[in-house]
Structure formats: C-alpha cells, structure tokens
Amino acid sequence: MIEIINLKKQFKTKGKNGGKTVKTAIDNLSLAINDGEIFGLLGPNGAGKTTLVSMLAMLMRPCGGEILYDGKNAFANETFVKSQIGVVPQHINFDQDLTVWENMELHGRLHHLPEKERHARIDELLEYVGLQERRRESIKALSGGMKRRLLIVRALIHRPKVLFLDEPTVALDPQVRRRIWDLIRTLHREGVTVVLTTHYIEEAENLCGRVAVINDGRLVKTGSPTELCRQLGSFTAEWDADGARQYRFFAQRSEAAAFAAELDSAAFIRRTNLEDVFIELTGRAIK
Numbered sequence: 001m002i003e004i005i006n007l008k009k010q011f012k013t014k015g016k017n018g019g020k021t022v023k024t025a026i027d028n029l030s031l032a033i034n035d036g037e038i039f040g041l042l043g044p045n046g047a048g049k050t051t052l053v054s055m056l057a058m059l060m061r062p063c064g065g066e067i068l069y070d071g072k073n074a075f076a077n078e079t080f081v082k083s084q085i086g087v088v089p090q091h092i093n094f095d096q097d098l099t100v101w102e103n104m105e106l107h108g109r110l111h112h113l114p115e116k117e118r119h120a121r122i123d124e125l126l127e128y129v130g131l132q133e134r135r136r137e138s139i140k141a142l143s144g145g146m147k148r149r150l151l152i153v154r155a156l157i158h159r160p161k162v163l164f165l166d167e168p169t170v171a172l173d174p175q176v177r178r179r180i181w182d183l184i185r186t187l188h189r190e191g192v193t194v195v196l197t198t199h200y201i202e203e204a205e206n207l208c209g210r211v212a213v214i215n216d217g218r219l220v221k222t223g224s225p226t227e228l229c230r231q232l233g234s235f236t237a238e239w240d241a242d243g244a245r246q247y248r249f250f251a252q253r254s255e256a257a258a259f260a261a262e263l264d265s266a267a268f269i270r271r272t273n274l275e276d277v278f279i280e281l282t283g284r285a286i287k
C-alpha cells in the first residue's frame with residue numbers, strides 16, 4: 001500500500017521586479033493507494049498531478065508530510081523503493097544521441113539486470129510496441145507516438161511492482177492507445193499497482209478501479225467512477241439556454257424526464273459520466 005500523508009510541495013519562483021513568489025502545488029494532500037489497483041489521478045492543468053507523481057516516484061522531495069510504501073518511509077528506503085517502481089514521465093526524456101535499443105539497454109543497466117535477461121526483456125518489450133524494426137535507429141528518427149510507446153516499455157524493463165504513468169497515451173493513435181490499455185490491464189492481472197494521470201476521461205473510466213479528483217493541489221474526492229457518478233446523480237439532463245449548455249443531475253431517469261418536461265427548450269437525457277463529475281468538481285472556468 002502507498003500512503004500519502006499531509007503531503008506538501010511549494011515552488012519558489014522569481015516574480016516580477018525580482019520578488020519571490022511561492023506556489024503551493026500540493027497542499028496537505030492525504031490519500032491511500034491499495035496494492036494491485038489501477039488508480040487514476042484526475043485534475044485540470046496545473047492541479048498538481050505531475051508534482052504528486054514526481055514525489056511518489058521519488059524524483060522530487062516534498063516540503064512536508066510523508067509517503068509510506070508498505071508502512072515504510074519512502075525517502076528513508078530510497079534504493080529499495082526505487083527498485084520496486086517504474087515511471088513513465090509526462091515529458092519525453094530519452095538520451096537523443098542514443099538509439100532505441102541503447103536507451104533501453106542503458107535503463108536496464110541502471111536497474112542492474114543481468115545481460116541475458118536484459119537483452120531478452122528488451123526484445124520482448126520492443127516487439128510488444130512494434131518498435132523491434134526500429135531498434136537500431138536514433139531516437140530522433142522516431143515519431144512522437146513511437147517515442148511515447150518506448151517511454152512506456154522502458155519503465156517496465158525491471159518488472160516493477162508499482163507503475164506510475166503520467167499521461168501515458170497523450171498523442172497516441174487509437175490503435176496504439178487500445179494496445180497500451182491492454183498492456184495496463186495485463187500488468188493489473190499480474191498484480192502490478194498502476195497509478196496514472198490522464199486527461200482522457202474515457203481512459204479513466206475504462207481502466208481505473210478508483211480515481212482521485214485533484215484541484216489546486218488539494219484532494220477533492222476519491223471513489224470508483226460509478227460511485228462518483230452516482231453521488232452526482234446517475235442521470236443528466238442537458239439543454240441550451242442563455243447561449244451555453246446547461247446541465248442538471250438526477251438520481252432517477254424519471255426525475256430527469258419530469259424536469260425536462262417543464263423546460264421551454266428541448267432537453268436531452270443521458271447517463272452521467274466521469275467527465276460530468278470532473279467538471280462539477282473542478283469548475284467550468286479555465287485557469
């Protein structure tokens with residue numbers, strides 16, 4: 001289990017006129033992620049998802065609070081915890097001067113995998129994401145989507161028990177996205193704990209047993225996608241008024257229909273989805 005207790009992260013940046021400003025990216029956030037679950041972190045741009053994942057993956061130190069892996073402080077057991085986790089960062093960070101295979105090899109060596117096992121694993125993973133033919137090419141020669149696929153399998157080289165994926169399928173075509181979902185489901189069946197951030201609500205609905213909605217560095221709500229939709233109201237009435245789309249949520253379809261019948265304009269009634277939950281919990285304004 002991963003326990004996040006009153007976690008805090010602030011960034012100090014230089015403001016105008018040389019003055020310093022402090023941005024609280026994670027604000028006293030507490031959360032527990034169970035072994036073997038696929039857990040989604042949802043939140044608008046700037047909510048703090050990458051900052052949280054970076055601290056969980058031990059790429060960044062918190063300013064306060066604690067992260068426990070199976071009851072042990074992560075930073076006091078850094079080498080052990082790092083051997084158990086894999087990280088797919090939001091931004092591509094390969095060594096651009098090395099080939100596809102060399103980047104994988106470098107990562108395998110960093111994890112001290114024996115040569116025979118390492119090479120077999122690299123072959124298996126490159127094959128899985130259709131990059132075996134491109135193994136001798138420089139990273140620079142890959143398309144954006146190919147780099148993303150490589151980024152995902154690179155994190156799997158040492159068979160981590162916990163995998164962090166920060167926007168894993170951004171910029172991937174639908175076929176590859178589905179293949180990555182299959183890969184995540186396979187890892188889940190094998191008992192790997194998966195923590196992912198995504199802006200694709202469909203991805204969270206398809207994959208995640210539980211999600212946490214984060215806004216302004218704070219935890220807003222946690223639950224399964226179905227639970228969160230039920231809490232908001234399982235049925236949505238949608239209609240146009242005052243130049244904008246309007247939404248109301250109801251527990252029963254009959255309540256939504258009765259409400260719609262009273263409106264001047266035609267309303268559309270449908271099941272509530274996680275996108276509705278996301279927008280209701282994080283607000284409609286763009287920050």
Ligand SMILES: Nc1ncnc2c1ncn2[C@@H]1O[C@H](COP(=O)(O)OP(=O)(O)OP(=O)(O)O)[C@@H](O)[C@H]1O
Nearest residue numbers: 011013023025043044045046047048049050051052
């Ligand atoms: N290194 C940094 N220095 C200063 N501010 C930072 C730094 N990293 C993040 N921030 C700020 O912290 C807040 C949270 O950023 P973060 O990248 O964690 O958000 P996010 O939820 O991952 O957003 P996105 O959906 O756009 O990826 C933002 O206001 C961001 O500008």
Ligand SMILES: [Mg+2]
Nearest residue numbers: 049050051090
């Ligand atoms: Mg991010």
